[in-house]
Amino acid sequence: MTINCKGILVDLTIPKVMGILNVTPNSFYDGGKYKKESEILSQVEKMLNDGAAFIDVGAYSSKPNAEFVSEQEEISRIIPVVDLILKHFPETILSIDTFRSQVAKVAIESGAAIINDISAGMLDAKMLEIIGKYNVPYIMMHMRGNPQTMQAMTTYEDIVKEMLFYFSERVAAARSFGINDLILDPGFGFAKTIDQNYEVFQKLELFKMIELPLLVGISRKSMIYKTLDIGIENALNGTTVLNTLALTKGAKIIRVHDVKEAVECVTLFTKINL
Structure with missing residues (x-):
């Protein structure tokens, strides 16, 4: 199972x-933490040294009820960061967290290798066309509505069945644009x-039937810290437990x-299972 990242x-x-x-001022965990070039480069270097295979850059917070950010503002935040990282760490495989096709386009043209779309193309009708044109790996997430409305859209008859149907439709749409590498x-946390x-999470194995790689993002989310009745700053241990189970x-x-701890999960999992 491979994906093609810039060859x-x-x-x-x-x-x-x-x-x-996150290069946003308002992300749920690390918003506003990485503003200066030195801070960005230091964090990227740390993640790469800790074993990250990909760096996912986001400039529009998708936390519940996140405030609107214009497309131009998102571009002005993200492209200088892409340029900065690739100037200092040219081998980095950059993923761009965006649901806007124009942001995806300029980021790919600046050297990004993957697009990570929380809407699976549902919030921008041109997204699949752009991904197909540039033929980069595309992460398709399940969500209803948008970050401003998703928490009011949590009524399902059978959530996993409906998610599997959603993904089957979105995969078919992506394939119609010639997109090869889908994830x-x-x-988790989006319209749920x-x-x-x-x-x-309990039924995660069922998604294997689609026969595509599965990405799990539960790092420090409310499903962990609210369940444990702790602060978000203390949610690393719970994150590690769920990453291992994932x-x-x-x-x-x-x-x-937290890359170091996640890489340790993978190392120990691999030692036992592969």
């Missing part, structure tokens, strides 16, 4: 870790209650704030 075939037989770099993200998050259930990429 480099990345083998997902051994799961990989994606490090999160599925169940979207805490109990629904755990129901999806690997046993078939996750091929785990998306995290």
